[in-house]
Amino acid sequence: MKFELPPLPYATTALEPVISSATLEVHHGKHHKAYVDKLNKFIAGTDYEKMELRDIILASKGKDKKVYNNAAQTWNHTFFWNCMVPSGKKMSNGLNGVLTRSFGSIEEFQKKFNAEAADLFGSGWVWLVQDQSGALAIRGLKNANNPMNDNEVPLMVLDVWEHAYYLDYKNERPKFAENFWKIVNWEFVEAELNRSGKSQPELVANLN
Numbered sequence: 616m617k618f619e620l621p622p623l624p625y626a627t628t629a630l631e632p633v634i635s636s637a638t639l640e641v642h643h644g645k646h647h648k649a650y651v652d653k654l655n656k657f658i659a660g661t662d663y664e665k666m667e668l669r670d671i672i673l674a675s676k677g678k679d680k681k682v683y684n685n686a687a688q689t690w691n692h693t694f695f696w697n698c699m700v701p702s703g704k705k706m707s708n709g710l711n712g713v714l715t716r717s718f719g720s721i722e723e724f725q726k727k728f729n730a731e732a733a734d735l736f737g738s739g740w741v742w743l744v745q746d747q748s749g750a751l752a753i754r755g756l757k758n759a760n761n762p763m764n765d766n767e768v769p770l771m772v773l774d775v776w777e778h779a780y781y782l783d784y785k786n787e788r789p790k791f792a793e794n795f796w797k798i799v800n801w802e803f804v805e806a807e808l809n810r811s812g813k814s815q816p817e818l819v820a821n822l823n
């Protein structure tokens with residue numbers, strides 16, 4: 616299968632002022648595109664060519680570094696675009712309850728997530744995941760790494776590679792992480808939790 620760069624789900628100006636059009640243009644049009652192009656190049660003529668993106672990520676980890684890195688970066692960026700929406704989407708009472716029970720309060724959850732974003736050394740991604748027990752957790756993963764390789768379900772992600780924020784925030788990654796909350800698409804996060812198929816009964820009950 617030849618992979619294609621999916622279009623952004625909104626205009627490049629839509630996330631301003633949190634993320635500028637200049638950043639989105641280069642992040643999506645150059646960085647994300649380069650991962651897709653390299654992935655196509657590296658899988659050409661291999662067994663990976665016949666596989667879905669998710670299966671490539673699972674199969675290539677620890678075996679084919681170039682394929683893994685570009686497959687995961689291709690998936691991660693598409694997921695990241697969908698985690699955001701112009702002006703943000705309101706969090707439902709159900710999801711609010713799930714996050715509050717998991718982290719103590721929404722403020723605590725955001726504080727913990729922001730701390731992970733600030734402390735992750737080098738390039739990477741900060742994820743909200745559902746772990747193998749069904750509980751929610753925050754993971755800071757380096758480089759291209761994706762929680763699905765640890766059998767965890769990705770629910771939300773923030774790209775903390777410098778290319779995600781440097782034009783707008785220079786070296787101030789914590790400021791970027793703080794502003795991210797203004798544009799989170801909570802409807803998307805909730806939908807991912809609902810379709811994870813691993814939801815704890817009590818979590819699902821609170822979402823309905």
Ligand SMILES: [Fe+2]
Pocket residue numbers: 642646692774776778779
């Ligand atoms: Fe990125």
